[in-house]
Amino acid sequence: MADSSAETKRTYRRGKIRDQNLERILGAAREEFVLKGFAGASIQAIADRAGLPKANVHYYFKTKSNLYVAVLEEIIILWNDHFDELRAEDNPAEVLDRFIRRKVELSYTHPQSSKLFAMEIIQGAPHLRDYLRNDLRPWMRKKAAVIEAWVAAGKMAPVDPYHLIFLIWSSTQHYADFEAQVLTILNRAEYERSMIDRIADFLSRSILAGVGLEAPR
Amino acid sequence: MADSSAETKRTYRRGKIRDQNLERILGAAREEFVLKGFAGASIQAIADRAGLPKANVHYYFKTKSNLYVAVLEEIIILWNDHFDELRAEDNPAEVLDRFIRRKVELSYTHPQSSKLFAMEIIQGAPHLRDYLRNDLRPWMRKKAAVIEAWVAAGKMAPVDPYHLIFLIWSSTQHYADFEAQVLTILNRAEYERSMIDRIADFLSRSILAGVGLEAPR
DNA sequence: TAAAAACCTGTCCAGTTGGCCAGTTTTTTG
DNA sequence: CAAAAAACTGGCCAACTGGACAGGTTTTTA
Structure with a gap:
């Protein structure tokens, strides 16, 4: 395959990319849901805003509903603080x-x-x-x-x-x-x-x- | 015949049904839009709630957007009162x-x-x-x-x-x-x-x- | 280093939706 | 009463959406 020696400038710690992607998706979802409502916000639009392919969003969140609930839970935590x-x-x-x-x-x-x-x-x-x-x-x-x-x-x-x-x-x-x-x-x-x-x-x-x-x- | 009032274009019985249907549709639309949001509310659901066929809703309001705006305008009038x-x-x-x-x-x-x-x-x-x-x-x-x-x-x-x-x-x-x-x-x-x-x-x-x-x- | 686990994504599909249209019925008009 | 206008409607369709999935890539593990 390709050379794979010194290209590891990015530390692929498990969870780091994951957390970053989750953060991106949740942020993008928040914006889209506010702007268009639950039904009006499309996964495609959320993915675009997050800079990820649509399927990747579905990898992190099985369904649109799950993603929506996750956004709400984030808010609840913020509120409870x-x-x-x-x-x-x-x-x-x-x-x-x-x-x-x-x-x-x-x-x-x-x-x-x-x-x-x-x-x-x-x-x-x-x-x-x-x-x-x-x-x-x-x-x-x-x-x-x-x-x-x-x-x-x-x-x-x-x-x-x-x-x-x-x-x-x-x-x-x-x-x-x-x-x-x-x-x-x-x-x-x-x-x-x-x-x-x-x-x-x-x-x-x-x-x-x-x-x-x-x-x- | 001897119609002296040119403004009798306004119809009595016809307008009654029309007004009634408009009222029904607007009321149903208000409920649906609140419950599901603009994108989530379907014309079919609005028609069902109003007790009319879907195509009839489209007869009164060309597009979904028009209907939504009509509902908002009704609210504005209420507010202004x-x-x-x-x-x-x-x-x-x-x-x-x-x-x-x-x-x-x-x-x-x-x-x-x-x-x-x-x-x-x-x-x-x-x-x-x-x-x-x-x-x-x-x-x-x-x-x-x-x-x-x-x-x-x-x-x-x-x-x-x-x-x-x-x-x-x-x-x-x-x-x-x-x-x-x-x-x-x-x-x-x-x-x-x-x-x-x-x-x-x-x-x-x-x-x-x-x-x-x-x-x- | 090799197998396993986790992660990523292009592609396809079935279901739903707004809305058009052509034809029918009802009302108005002359 | 006949013609025209207005009102109504079933059926149809193109567009879009959520989501499934299989095959690929990267990272971790032993």
Whole structure:
């Protein structure tokens, strides 16, 4: 065959190429699924975007559905990493402020993930039923208890903790999910750091004031 | 014979069936598009849901794209009907309270419309660019001016009017768009009148307090 | 180094879809 | 009432898609 001596400049460690390809495919799939929806995104288009032949995508993910679920699971992991921001520390204002800012930041750094998650929920969450019931609901229950404790201790105005969290979720994720609308209205091409900071300031101040707290700093 | 009204081209009985069929098709299309997305919704499925043969759908709407655009236009009209709720009346608290409640009500009565609109925006608003730029942006500018006037008159806390409206939009529409998530977390099968009222109360009170106002009543 | 395991891809195929068309039925018109 | 227009529909098809598969290549293992 061909000379095979000094051409091993690339280290063919098992798993390295695999991880790289998986990453490429998952990234490409995320984009395509957001842009075209599940049915509208073709494996061919995903493969093209990833720079791989179509059959290779099928090698890593047996079916389109599997690939879609894998993308969603990646998102869930990302979401869960930010789950425990809301702890029963001493100062509600600080905790809520930090929670809101993390959410805004996440919308800024991972807009595609937020969008795909939103689309899945809008369509009735056919692939996330179990996640919602078995993971998200228990988490909410715990966090609601924390907020209720704050209310009981007179540390903040009496509010329904569930709706407070819905308010935080919706208002923060809005800037990722409705990016096209927000940017058009504000006549901007894309988000900038300064705009994101102002959004976080505004939301933190408004929401905290809404529950009788003053934003820190 | 002695037709003096040249505009009698409009037919009575024929138009009735036509309108009825159009209504059926548009309704069926709305459901299917929300459930499966644009690419995932088949004309056959829409026809079945409407109780008509597939070719009949193509008779009313030449292409799938035309049908989709027609559904979106219906939604825009619905949205615009509720546009002028925000007027520069005397009392900001009352106006904002009414605006928030209308939005919650709209989410409750027309969840599918809200969802489809959301999906379109999430996917980059390919069919709504013109609407956002030519209709929504001017409207926002006008309403922002009203809010700024209130602020200048010391009637409410100084806030960015654009982000205030984003906050109202996002928090109210959340209950329509993320219905599957909200209901799962609250362990409910569907929304009830009382729940909607509580949501409206909560959002109105929180958001108004957030801008230094007290909700009326 | 040779066998085995893992990885890669060109090619083919069956199923589905949007939408066209030609022919039929119903309604309107003169 | 007859002709024309509008409304309707079954059947057809070209295009595309997910995915199977067999044969090839590269890497690991013994």
